[in-house]
Amino acid sequence: MNGVHDMGGMHGMGPIALEANEPVFHERWEARTIALTRAVGACGKWNIDAQRHSLERIPPAEYLRMSYYERWLAGLVTLLADSGLVTRGELASGEPVSGAAKAAPPLTVERVAPLFAQGRWFERPVNLPPRFAIGQQVRAKKINPTGHTRLPRYARGNVGVVDRIHGAHVFPDSNAHFRGENPGHLYSVRFSARELWGEAASARDAVYLDLWEDYLEPV
Amino acid sequence: MDHDHQELPSDPALRVMALESLLVEKGLVDPAALDALIDTYEHKIGPRNGARVVARAWVDPDYKARLLSDGTAAVAELGYVNRDREHLVVVENTPERHNLVVCTLCSCYPWAVLGLPPNWYKSFPYRSRAVIDPRGVLREFGLDIDEHVEIRVWDSTSEMRYLVLPERPPGSEDLTEEQLAGLVTRDAMIGAAKVSLAGGSR
Numbered sequence: 001m002n003g004v005h006d007m008g009g010m011h012g013m014g015p016i017a018l019e020a021n022e023p024v025f026h027e028r029w030e031a032r033t034i035a036l037t038r039a040v041g042a043c044g045k046w047n048i049d050a051q052r053h054s055l056e057r058i059p060p061a062e063y064l065r066m067s068y069y070e071r072w073l074a075g076l077v078t079l080l081a082d083s084g085l086v087t088r089g090e091l092a093s094g095e096p097v098s099g100a101a102k103a104a105p106p107l108t109v110e111r112v113a114p115l116f117a118q119g120r121w122f123e124r125p126v127n128l129p130p131r132f133a134i135g136q137q138v139r140a141k142k143i144n145p146t147g148h149t150r151l152p153r154y155a156r157g158n159v160g161v162v163d164r165i166h167g168a169h170v171f172p173d174s175n176a177h178f179r180g181e182n183p184g185h186l187y188s189v190r191f192s193a194r195e196l197w198g199e200a201a202s203a204r205d206a207v208y209l210d211l212w213e214d215y216l217e218p219v
Numbered sequence: 220m221d222h223d224h225q226e227l228p229s230d231p232a233l234r235v236m237a238l239e240s241l242l243v244e245k246g247l248v249d250p251a252a253l254d255a256l257i258d259t260y261e262h263k264i265g266p267r268n269g270a271r272v273v274a275r276a277w278v279d280p281d282y283k284a285r286l287l288s289d290g291t292a293a294v295a296e297l298g299y300v301n302r303d304r305e306h307l308v309v310v311e312n313t314p315e316r317h318n319l320v321v322c323t324l325c326s327c328y329p330w331a332v333l334g335l336p337p338n339w340y341k342s343f344p345y346r347s348r349a350v351i352d353p354r355g356v357l358r359e360f361g362l363d364i365d366e367h368v369e370i371r372v373w374d375s376t377s378e379m380r381y382l383v384l385p386e387r388p389p390g391s392e393d394l395t396e397e398q399l400a401g402l403v404t405r406d407a408m409i410g411a412a413k414v415s416l417a418g419g420s421r
Contacts, residue, residue, distance in 0.1 A: 008323030008374065010347040016359050017344075020420035022337050024261045029232040032239055034335075035256040039248050048378075052325055068326065068341045070231050077238070085247060094237045096244050106248050112255040116263075119331070120305055122378040150376045152323055154350065166306070166379055186377055188308075193370075197351055204369040207350050210377035 001146050002153060004060035009154040009197070030069040037076050042107040042115060045083040049176035053148040054078040124183035126168040130213070131185065136162050137219040138189060140211060148176035151215040155207075159219055160191035163208060171212055185213040265334035269382060270403035271297060272309075272332060274396045277387045287311055290382065294332060305331045310373065311384040312410070317364050318383045319357065319410035321349035322375040329380035333405055337421070340409065350374055360411045383410040390416055 007013070025031040041051065054075035055063075063071065080086040090097055107115070132138055142157040143149075150172045164187070171182040189211050193201035242248040272294055276283035286293035290307035307329060310318040322328065323346050328336040339345055348356050353370045357363070364370060373381040385407040391399060404419040406412035412419060 006324055007343060007347040008321075008349075009351040010343075013342075013344040013347045015344060016339050016342060016348075016356065018339055018360070018421065019337065022421070024265070024335055025257075026338075027232065029235040031257045031260070032235045032253060033231075034260065035253040036235070036239060036242065036248060038256055039252050040242065043247065055325065064343070067231075068338070073231060073235060073238070080242075086241065086245065090241060090245075091238075094241050096241065106246060107252045108249055109251045109255045112252055112259060116259055120378065122306065150324060152374065152376065154323075166377070169377060172377075186379070188379070190371075201351075202354065202366070202370065204367075205353065205372070206369070207372045207374055209374045210379050212377075 001056060001148065002144060003056045004063050005056045006153050008152045027069075033069045033073045033076070037072055038115075039107045040076070040080070040085065042111070043085070045085055046079050046178075047175055048120070049148055049170075049172040050178065051075060051079060052172070053176040054082075056148065122170045123167045124170060124181060126183050126185070128185075130165050130187075132162050132165075132187060132213070132216060132218070134162050134164060138162060138187070138216040139219050140189070140209075141215055141217055143215075145173060147173065149173050149215075151211060152209070154196060155191060155209055155211070158191055158195050160189040160195065160209075162187050163190045164188045166210065169212070171214065173212075173214070187211055187213070187216065189216070260335055264330060266332075266403075266405035266408065267400070268334075269329070269332035269405070269408045270400040272382070273384055273403045273408065274400035276309075276384055277391075277399055278396045283384070286384070305329065306379045307332065307382060308373075308379055309382045309384050310371065312386050314368070314386070316369045316371060317357075317410065318371045318373065318381075319349060319353050320373045320375065320381040320383060321346060323347070323350055324374075324376060327375035327378075327380065329382050331380075332382055333408060337405065357411065360406065362412065383408050385410075385412075385414045388414045388416055 055071050058071060058074050081088055137159055139159045140155045166186040168183040169186040171184050174180050174182040188208050190206050190208050193205035196207060243250055276286050286309050290309040294307055312318055326336055326341040350372050353372050354364055375381060402414050402418050404412055404421055406421045407414045
């Protein structure tokens, strides 16, 4: 979706605020928010792409007003309601509805270390070979999907060169909407800064994006 | 669009507390597991892991070659770093090339080797500007990249994660691997700083 989250190339956001010796969390509620998201996420009711999409669905003005962890909190509430793990009535009252079904056993302390050790893996075996080769010119399609996508607006319509092939990975555009993993070949594509931003950009510089085969067409 | 943030108290600290209590009552969350997750984020993952990878690459050319060809496997070799396995690509800074990592769409970041990202990495100014004005962005970090040096910006649009292998600082020839790791800053592994003998606070 063409949301405000897709902000590559925007102007007017101001200077970058730097902080020396920054703590991992600035407030305890931030730590609780990420821990809650990961703990409930372990129930398997949604995936990483659905979680990202829950952030993108925050209305633009609020997205820009909120801090990073406020967005995570808003996203978690959306995921809980969408998945049916928590009803809107329960979210409003803060009290469980009597008779509401209890969930599967929650994430326990013993399962936390294995959860990290197992990591997150998105490469999948596929039968078809990659359509594009390293060194080949490709164009990022000019598409405007209303759902989740990982093709940023600033790359659409531009021509780049395949720099490497990462294998076939879970396709976010379908996975975010629970329409299957639909794995596709994933390419690192090099776009010259001038292709993306025009003649004022440095002739030497480039931006690399990881783009699924579905996002690309031959030149 | 469904959006429920106003159904809980407006102060985020109170809202999280209310939500946690609801989720515990519903049997969806074990508070002890939350503590263990937070302990992992605060103490078990972090940029020290990435710094060890960088220092090993500086002292061991074979390891460096493996790291640049398959970052995921090379990081897994150093067992103590393998706390949150992820697809990793390592890109090398040289006198002719400077790499900078960003995620314009959200804030994807190599948690396994760097821990959770700093606020600046998640900020709108960085996410919006890194791809269109990397040289201006780097100047705000105190880095003036020569016009003859190529800048490569890596926008993390997939589950591939990117780690910058910074240049080893001049004058570090006599340092041990451990001492070298102590010089490597988080920002240098994102591409927003160079490594110096003085170390750094970011």
